[in-house]
């Protein structure tokens with residue numbers, strides 16, 4: 001089949017790779033000048049199948065914890081909400097209720113685990129090298145936080161996933177640079193989680209995909225798509241529409257316009273987050289792997305010669321304005337745990353990105369209209385879920401039963417609600 005993919009973020013690139021491996025003639029259309037320039041540019045980089053299986057999405061805490069205010073609110077308002085935003089917030093709130101969350105969570109955990117297995121297999125097959133830090137330590141400042149995480153640990157034990165409640169001393173042995181001055185009640189060690197550089201991986205995979213015949217066209221903004229056989233799309237500056245057997249929309253948080261033009265009402269919204277990346281000043285003072293500060297839902301990761309600290313969740317607003325208080329918190333959390341790890345005198349990258357979120361925290365994956373497919377809305381787990389989602393999408397396009405159950409991810413699930 002002749003297939004167009006709109007968007008070259010981590011989801012578009014992995015989708016291109018998987019579709020090309022099925023022998024399709026694939027073209028990726030990307031408005032920016034390179035791959036992974038938007039949400040996939042500088043996320044925390046966690047690939048945390050165990051954390052997801054236990055608690056959901058790091059940084060977007062879910063399952064009964066859906067407040068919009070207070071110091072520890074998992075998500076904040078970036079602007080005054082209009083009617084549409086209020087509708088999204090209401091759905092998000094409802095999806096976080098325990099009975100719904102259990103099913104969502106199981107689906108998310110399956111996809112995260114499948115995706116990680118495929119990532120590991122891909123790395124083993126291709127021997128590619130990129131920034132990866134093994135292991136994940138979740139730090140709990142108080143006993144109250146420890147108690148709150150216990151049900152998640154039990155879920156890990158029930159599922160036979162590696163994860164251990166460890167003492168503060170043990171946490172300090174795993175991460176020797178942890179500051180002794182910050183109170184630490186205990187930690188959870190998730191040895192199979194890891195942090196990897198999603199942008200680096202996207203760029204490497206883009207080159208691999210190109211070698212297997214995928215055409216990447218940068219600087220191509222898709223204005224609209226039309227369903228049909230063939231399906232067509234219009235590109236800014238081109239007089240005639242292009243025709244394809246299938247079009248896959250992987251345009252992340254910006255997909256709303258294309259969806260509306262197709263008449264598809266998907267409640268996709270950007271939830272903004274921030275990261276700060278800086279050169280390691282002294283390796284002995286830097287983290288070895290991934291560390292999550294449970295109280296603040298801030299993730300600190302080691303990206304090769306850099307340290308990255310990421311967090312914050314803002315609903316509404318734009319990615320042009322930076323919330324100083326959130327950035328301050330990121331610097332503070334890094335200072336609390338790893339003082340002296342990073343060099344802030346030059347080369348610091350402060351970044352704000354848009355997590356493409358659907359209110360039930362699951363992606364939309366599958367056919368949306370004749371000739372139109374969706375692989376989008378991966379929220380705070382886009383990197384962690386991308387490879388499994390891309391494989392699932394390729395199976396669906398081939399008319400095959402996917403290896404894992406993707407039932408709850410259909411784009412139609414919002415139609416009746």
Ligand SMILES: Cc1cc2nc3c(=O)[nH]c(=O)nc-3n(C[C@H](O)[C@H](O)[C@H](O)COP(=O)(O)OP(=O)(O)OC[C@H]3O[C@@H](n4cnc5c(N)ncnc54)[C@H](O)[C@@H]3O)c2cc1C
Pocket residue numbers: 006007008009010011012029030031032035036037038039040041042043044045046047220221222223250251252253254255258271272273274275299310311352353354355356376377378379380381382383384385
């Ligand atoms: C602070 C922060 C921390 C995060 N941490 C993690 C983490 O630890 N682990 C994890 O798994 N995920 C994390 N995420 C989430 C993850 O970054 C996203 O889910 C993921 O990058 C989304 O990928 P995507 O390909 O769907 O979107 P994007 O990377 O945004 O790609 C979409 C692409 O489509 C292009 N596009 C849009 N519209 C058009 C158009 N009309 N025509 C042509 N091209 C178009 C865009 O230019 C863009 O390149 C984090 C996000 C943030 C903000």
